[in-house]
Amino acid sequence: MKESYSIPGCRVERVVRSGSTQTVLVVRTERRGAPCPSCKQHSDAQHSTYVRRPADVPSAGRAVQLELHVRRFSCRNARCERRTFAERLPRLLAPSARRTRRLARAQCAVGMTAGAEGGARLLKPLAMPTSPDTLLRLMHRAPLPAQIPPQAVGVDDWASRKGRTYGSILVDLKKHRVVDLLPDRSASTLAAWLRRHSGVEVIARDRSSEYARAVAEGAPHAQQVADRWHLLLNGRQMVERWLTGAHARLRALPEVPSADTAPVRRHASFPRTHSEARAREESRARRLAVYQAVRRRHMAGEPLLRISNTLRLARGTVRKYALATSFPERAARVPGPSILDPYLEYLVQRHTAGCENALALWREIRARGFKGTSRQVHRWLQTRRTTVAHSTPRIRRGNDSSPNLSPPGGALPSPKQLAWMCVQPKDALTPTEVTTLARIEQDTEAARVVTLVHRFGEIVRERSVTRGAKPINTCSTFEQWLGEARTCGVRAVETFAQGLEQDGDAVRAALTTPWSNAQSEGQITKLKLLKRQMYGRASFDLLRRRVLLAA
Structure with a gap:
């Protein structure tokens, strides 16, 4: 072990288990001697010896402790304030340290990777035991990497406490690494950082007005590029807001015959019990009261943020209710696949032939391979009966115990699902x-919205990049789309087009340059992992150090 275990500036005399x-x-x-730390004069006049016992990196799975015999020398400089001094070993360990520098680096690396609590548990079987508090001290003392001024930067916000506290992350788009973390997402903080990094x-x-103002103040010469993914996201959010207000009107549209030969499936859920129907109506009444309160305050000119704070509602809910001209009903849930689906065609044929005996139908499809119970056939037949079943109690005969809760034109996906399709x-x-x-394009206004949104998505995806020898130019197409959207007659689309026009330079740069903010999203995912390793209780300084050192 003496030959294989190297200690800088020292020799191993013996090994003791x-x-x-x-x-x-x-x-x-x-x-032979050592320089005085005060006057730097070399001395070899040994005064005394004492022993230090620092911990070192393990060997062969065993913890290692050094019994280091340190000499103390007399300073021969008469004008020096020191009479004696101890020799120092800067490559091995710091003054008064209880562990060598290489052990401290190894423990700090584990702490940076696994966190203080997890790192302390991991270091024990690795024969480098220490406490979580010691790991935190080592992590706080770790030097940050030298930063080279970036030329292309991506900026995005991240949640320290979602919905309440946010920070900003800056990513070097050329080197694919995090440059810095900022404690908030205000324009003043980002502008100050940009002034310090003038290159x-x-x-x-993204299309945040706060970041746009920060760039205009801190780096007016820099080119701003709107992220293409956020452009598509903003377009989907715009369509979703419009569909929320128009969903009731669109659900009344008749279904369009489908050209595909998809298997027969249920288009509505099974009827609910009386208690479930009553709970549903009570929930609807509460939501209707909230909707009416929001509409009343909005029509009176009250700002949406004040309505949100007064009624204790999410801002998205307030915005949805304020822009909806009619009460946004919840979309009927389309049922998923069922073991009854392969037998629906046969059941429909038998029901058309006049059979309304659920047990008889169940026995017939069971002979065809159905593995379910008769209860599913009973529930399927319940809303299709032309006469009352013999087993129905007299007290319930003549009452509609299974009202049809599906929309007149059939179930329609929710506004969020429809916006995703658009x-x-x-x-x-x-x-x-x-x-x-x-089906929804049967509505004239919906047809205009869907057409414009589809074209906007194509423009963003088919941006102006050179493919082969022929460049594809989308700027002129975007200008044409912008002119049509501003005069389409749909308020949501016109407002969206006005916002794009105000941020026109950044949007056009997104369509003509290869830069994107996708790297920032990936780095935020790593940041969330590090934050959750520390149970969300890490200080901003420690989180920043871990992110920068992990980069």
């Missing part, structure tokens, strides 16, 4: 989604 898990190395220095030439961001490429839609869009 201490217990079953520890090894003690008796070590002495090799130099930034390109800044990719921003998808047409060749990525399933036949069912194509039929759903064709």
Whole structure:
């Protein structure tokens, strides 16, 4: 072990086993003298010797402790304030340290990777035991990497406490690494950072007005680039807001015959019990009261933020209710696949032939391979009966115990699902989604919205990049789309187009340059992992250090 275990500036005299898990190395220095730390004059006049016992990196799975014999010398400079001094070993350990520098680096690396609590648990079987508090001290003292001024930066916000506290992350888009973390997402903080880093030439961001103002103040010469994913996201959010107000009108549209040969499936859920129906009506009454309160305050001119604080509602809910001209009913849930689906065609044929005996139908499909119970057939037949079943109690005869809760034109996906269909490429839609869009496009206003949104998605995806020898220019197409959207007659689309026009330079740069803010989203995912490793209780300084050192 003497030959294989190297200690900078020292020699190993002997190896002593201490217990079953520890090894003690008796070590002495090799130099003849040492310089005085005050006057720097060299001295070899030995005064005395004392022993230090720092911990070192393990060897062969055993913890190592050094028994370091340190010499004390007399300073021969008469004008020096020191009479004696101890020799120092800067490559091995710091003054008064209880562990060597290389052990401290190894423990700090584990703490940076696994966190203080997890790192302390991991270091124990690795024969480098220490406490979580010691790991935290080592992590706080770790030097930050040297930063090279970035030229292209991506900026985005991250949640320290979602819904309450947010910070900003800055990513070097050329080197694919985090440059810095900021404690908030205010324009003043980001502008001050940009003034300190005057070499930034390109800044990719989302469509936040706060970040746009910060870039204009801190780096007016830099080119702003709107993130293309956020452009599509904003387009989907715009369509969702419009669909929320128009959903009641669109649900009344008749279904469009589908050209696909999809298997027969249920389009509505089974009827609910009386208690479930009553709970549903009570829930609807509460939501209707909230909707009316929001509409009343909004029509009176009260700001949406004040309405949100007064009624204790989420801002998204307030905005949805304020923009909805009619009460936004909840979309009917389309049931998923069922074991009854392969037998629906046969059940429909038998019901058309006049059979309304649920047990008889169940026996027939059971002979065909059905593995379910008769209860499913009873529930399917309940809303299709033309006469009252013999087993129905007399007290319930003549009452509609299973009201049809599905919309007149059939179930329609929710506004969020419809908005997702609107921003998808047409060749990525399933036949069912194509039929759903064709159904809502029977409405003139909906047809204009869907057409404009599809075209906007194509413009963003087919941006102006050179493919082969022929460049594809989308700027002129975007300008044409912008002119049509501003005068389409749909308020939500016109407002969205006005916002794009105000942020026109950044949007056009997104369509003509390769820069994107996607790297920031990936780095935020790593940041969330580090934050959750520390149970969300880490200080901002510690979290910033871990993110920068992990980069």
